[in-house]
Amino acid sequence: MSSIRLGIVGLGRLGKIHAMNIAKHIPGATLTAACSIVEEELEFATNKLGVEETYLTYEEMVNSPNLDAVCIVSPSGFHTEQIRLAMEKGLHVFCEKPIGLEIADIEKTIEIIESHPDQVFQLGFMRRYDESYQYAKEMVDSGELGELTVIRCYGIDPSSGLESFVKFAGASNSGGLFADMSIHDIDLVRWFSNKEVKRVWAIGKNAAYPELDEVNELETGAAMMQLEDKTIAILVAGRNAVHGYHVETELIGTKGMLRIAAVPEKNLVSVFNEHGVVRPTSQHFPERFQEAFMNEMKEFISCIKEKRQPEVSAFDGLQGTKVAIALQQSIDTNQIVELHNQEVSYGF
Amino acid sequence: MSSIRLGIVGLGRLGKIHAMNIAKHIPGATLTAACSIVEEELEFATNKLGVEETYLTYEEMVNSPNLDAVCIVSPSGFHTEQIRLAMEKGLHVFCEKPIGLEIADIEKTIEIIESHPDQVFQLGFMRRYDESYQYAKEMVDSGELGELTVIRCYGIDPSSGLESFVKFAGASNSGGLFADMSIHDIDLVRWFSNKEVKRVWAIGKNAAYPELDEVNELETGAAMMQLEDKTIAILVAGRNAVHGYHVETELIGTKGMLRIAAVPEKNLVSVFNEHGVVRPTSQHFPERFQEAFMNEMKEFISCIKEKRQPEVSAFDGLQGTKVAIALQQSIDTNQIVELHNQEVSYGF
Amino acid sequence: MSSIRLGIVGLGRLGKIHAMNIAKHIPGATLTAACSIVEEELEFATNKLGVEETYLTYEEMVNSPNLDAVCIVSPSGFHTEQIRLAMEKGLHVFCEKPIGLEIADIEKTIEIIESHPDQVFQLGFMRRYDESYQYAKEMVDSGELGELTVIRCYGIDPSSGLESFVKFAGASNSGGLFADMSIHDIDLVRWFSNKEVKRVWAIGKNAAYPELDEVNELETGAAMMQLEDKTIAILVAGRNAVHGYHVETELIGTKGMLRIAAVPEKNLVSVFNEHGVVRPTSQHFPERFQEAFMNEMKEFISCIKEKRQPEVSAFDGLQGTKVAIALQQSIDTNQIVELHNQEVSYGF
Amino acid sequence: MSSIRLGIVGLGRLGKIHAMNIAKHIPGATLTAACSIVEEELEFATNKLGVEETYLTYEEMVNSPNLDAVCIVSPSGFHTEQIRLAMEKGLHVFCEKPIGLEIADIEKTIEIIESHPDQVFQLGFMRRYDESYQYAKEMVDSGELGELTVIRCYGIDPSSGLESFVKFAGASNSGGLFADMSIHDIDLVRWFSNKEVKRVWAIGKNAAYPELDEVNELETGAAMMQLEDKTIAILVAGRNAVHGYHVETELIGTKGMLRIAAVPEKNLVSVFNEHGVVRPTSQHFPERFQEAFMNEMKEFISCIKEKRQPEVSAFDGLQGTKVAIALQQSIDTNQIVELHNQEVSYGF
Known part of the structure; x- marks a missing residue:
């Protein structure tokens, strides 16, 4: 071909x-x-x-x-x-x-x-194509963790970019912390649980740059989400990880739990120096997800050649955006926001 | 003497x-x-x-x-x-x-x-006397982490005790998951932040033993709490940690973050076997907090001898119980509960 | 082109x-x-x-x-x-x-x-092209570890292959444990230290399959090597790593030390289950060095296109083989073997 | 009593x-x-x-x-x-x-x-009373690791004391690096293996302070030891661990391996900061072996009260000193030294 x-x-x-x-x-x-x-x-x-x-x-x-x-x-x-x-x-x-x-x-x-x-239509939720995430997904699907009760997702950008974000936050619209940072995490929650999000509460705090309050942006935020089957999802999103690019996911099930990148290890090196024993860390998303970006594109090409649709659908994109919007509404009101998932009827 | x-x-x-x-x-x-x-x-x-x-x-x-x-x-x-x-x-x-x-x-x-x-009056919040917690507290107080934005506390009992809990859950009243399991975590949140809790939302899920729903008990629960200065606190409480006794605390600050017992290591041994590389874990609170129980009692005796009051006051106990009650109310209503902290006027 | x-x-x-x-x-x-x-x-x-x-x-x-x-x-x-x-x-x-x-x-x-x-001539010492090894090499060359005093290299094959090795050990000649397993480690010692090996002592033990003694093969062996500048090198080679493929390298210097793959992590997942907290491990060399094999071949192609020679020379191969032969002699005699490195005069 | x-x-x-x-x-x-x-x-x-x-x-x-x-x-x-x-x-x-x-x-x-x-006579080999070492010993004795093939022991003092050691090295006699630093490690080798040491080769290097050569002292040394049943023991002794007090022991057996204090963790805290993810480390022996010192003294008192002898005998001390002397002889001659263990006839 x-x-x-x-x-x-x-x-x-x-x-x-x-x-x-x-x-x-x-x-x-x-x-x-x-x-x-x-x-x-x-x-x-x-x-x-x-x-x-x-x-x-x-x-x-x-x-x-x-x-x-x-x-x-x-x-x-x-x-x-x-x-x-x-x-x-x-x-x-x-x-x-x-x-x-x-x-x-x-x-x-x-x-x-x-x-x-x-x-073929494919959305760029590349984390699903990261080998650590795939390893975790297989464990979940094979039942090794039992039924999931809690999913915790951290997505924190390195603080190296924060100052410049603060500078331009007024001029450009990020869409809000959760839309900007958590869209991948929302997708992971849906992917691992096979459930939709039902109720959310999101809050945030600006400590390093209080002036972000004025432009309605957040340094750090967190959300708790109740899924339709009562599974608990916890999100932390931020722009100020001093140690690098912190994307971590935890799955707690009735038979065990796992963490992906609890330490966002850059490579297999441990350094023993005056600070203690140090694991160098990934510094940005291109470094952390280099393989995943390649894998998702390979999958796109394979889908075209094999005349099939990829796992990540447009409906996943719709649902992710809905949750992101609900999280922003919750931030704005400091109240629980309920999602009405009638869109499931799209039948994807 | x-x-x-x-x-x-x-x-x-x-x-x-x-x-x-x-x-x-x-x-x-x-x-x-x-x-x-x-x-x-x-x-x-x-x-x-x-x-x-x-x-x-x-x-x-x-x-x-x-x-x-x-x-x-x-x-x-x-x-x-x-x-x-x-x-x-x-x-x-x-x-x-x-x-x-x-x-x-x-x-x-x-x-x-x-x-x-x-x-002398001292309350048994022994975690404050655990050397890892004290190390963390010193880092916070010295400013090494900057200003705190997120505090995450996990308190999950080993699943070895779950079956018996389920059996007797109807007969005895645990006070609810958060009162039973999170009271120490609530104290840690107040201790590390020096702030009071203002708003909470708590949810839970029974997956391993759905019959717990009938007696209004929970296998696993989570709460998000907004402190008076907007600091975010996240609690996960549970009774089903397959790997042992999982008490973990995370502090995210503007200058760095830390985790206490992210891996609840039993000792300094790593085992390389057919499962991979394994860290054995603490199995129950007497094992994990053996030293802390001793340290708190030494402090009590020292306070008596030195005619001074310990750091942990009755007011800390009052505030902890108030938050635990609020969490239970939130579980019962699936709504945000607001705390009114006028009691600060006690002036302790 | x-x-x-x-x-x-x-x-x-x-x-x-x-x-x-x-x-x-x-x-x-x-x-x-x-x-x-x-x-x-x-x-x-x-x-x-x-x-x-x-x-x-x-x-x-x-x-x-x-x-x-x-x-x-x-x-x-x-x-x-x-x-x-x-x-x-x-x-x-x-x-x-x-x-x-x-x-x-x-x-x-x-x-x-x-x-x-x-x-262009290039020898397949692919570990030099592994990103963790390259990270370590840069630290050494930039002086972050000071002067090296000890280099420790482990190369242990998964025990999954041991039974079949035992079965065919009599028929086929592996060249001996060190020639078969340590040739990459010998190259790493020379690469990190920029020094030649001078004196070696190697010993071994067959415990799982004592019958290996009869065919002059080893389950596990170790060697200590003194380099020309007195730097100490320690090799452990084996065929019986129950947890998988254990290739680990340690560098001890006057200003710090580092370890590459002290835990031969398969990916970024940690599993918390009845065994404790488990890091899954690499199971064989194609998994561990997948990227390195690709990188070395890219370098070979680049060298051809850019009309230059790669870092890994035929001389490196000669020296590695000399040391491997000396190690086997030492195993055979249970005595120290001295290497005479007059071949340096090849002037590569 | x-x-x-x-x-x-x-x-x-x-x-x-x-x-x-x-x-x-x-x-x-x-x-x-x-x-x-x-x-x-x-x-x-x-x-x-x-x-x-x-x-x-x-x-x-x-x-x-x-x-x-x-x-x-x-x-x-x-x-x-x-x-x-x-x-x-x-x-x-x-x-x-x-x-x-x-x-x-x-x-x-x-x-x-x-x-x-x-x-009662008891010798101060306190590591045997450290809970991590006891956990490892139980694993060995219960057969979980199979038969031991390699024992690796590191004993490296913090570099904080090196400068002063160099200053006074001429005046006071440390007994040599191995007698000074490895006596505990030699005991561990004998304790874990239940075997005596038969042949040793020891070498060393002075890199940070070459002037130590003049007073016949070593910054860092290593020894390989063949035990009577061919079990391999590897020692690294040093005075220049930048990250603190590095006492680590590894046991490789036919069914698995383990490491004690591969990361010499100070406590259960991990710090995520500009250096990466950092485990603070033990800084000196009183910190690392605080409990072990107490446990060995408790055992001494118990032995007196219960009219029994402790596990650590004077013979253990004799054998340890013999090996330490052999290691120093090997350093002095750069040759293999053989031990003649006829003293086993003491019949302890």
């Missing part, structure tokens, strides 16, 4: 990761086109990645006759429209999280996706 | 620990009297610990002219009255947690305690 | 790993030819890896006009001759360890390699 | 630990007398520990009619004579390691000890 030809939109930090993976590391895939409004990014694509077609607008790119699929890594606000456009052009779509920012808009997009069942 | 003479009431599992410590391991203390309604326990005290006076009623024991202090390890419902009686007899009092079960009753007891300022 | 075309000889367990990496994971490389005397292996190469040319003899393969390089993964006894043949045909050579079994033969081969300075 | 009355000789760093334990922490023991040539030490004993009798000479102390036993913590060169004197006076003897410095002298002392079988 010939190589799958992809066009990518968005060549920022994460876009570059996907572009490099497609161009260099994914057997059976070719990065044929790139779209960006930043000239340097297109030059990078041409010169470093051997991309043949570059575009300043997404509409032009999806009209290229040389593409089988698109990889959407543009700002979140563009996702739904770009998904719909690609679907209607007959292209397979890989889209970074979140699928969208507004429920109605996502629902409309899902309708379009559903009406093209022969085209 | 001559040895401090103590009488103990209650010689159950924890009572025996205190009795043995006083009789054998605490320099400057003598276990002079013991009170129990169980004949075998009194024989144990006489024969194994060399106790000279044994009593079937507490009233008789506190009337002995040979006592300087009492150690109360009776069932929780008796604590307040026994405290008051000892105080009025001029005795120093060490009392196990909780100080009491009803707010008004505790408040009345605190008045009595306050009216005897020359007598 | 066009893709580098490789032919591989040997498609056993390790041969397959290299073949798959070259065929699917190394940008800029193509697996053009494969040579094996096993028909199924050639079919695998053709059908699964898209290899165009298959050969039953190495001589035929190196005569193909379509090759730029060879990858030698044949039995150790064939290495030197195959290296020489490829070199003389103008091909770049990647050869698995050991470079050879006899000193004179290796020296002759090195002469041939040296007489073709424009052809 | 009345309290056992002890006299202590030597009130240096370790002497003070024993004195405080006896005076304050060991039920059933009383520190009645103290002997030292340092006036301040005797004042300390009187004022802080309530010792009733103080002596400037050991001879006077053992003539006191008020003693049941002595605790010898004097410089090593005095041990044998002080043991003999106490034995002849009818006193039980606890003696710090080493039992003596010269074989003939120790043998003579053992004869004296043997001729007083009703008096």
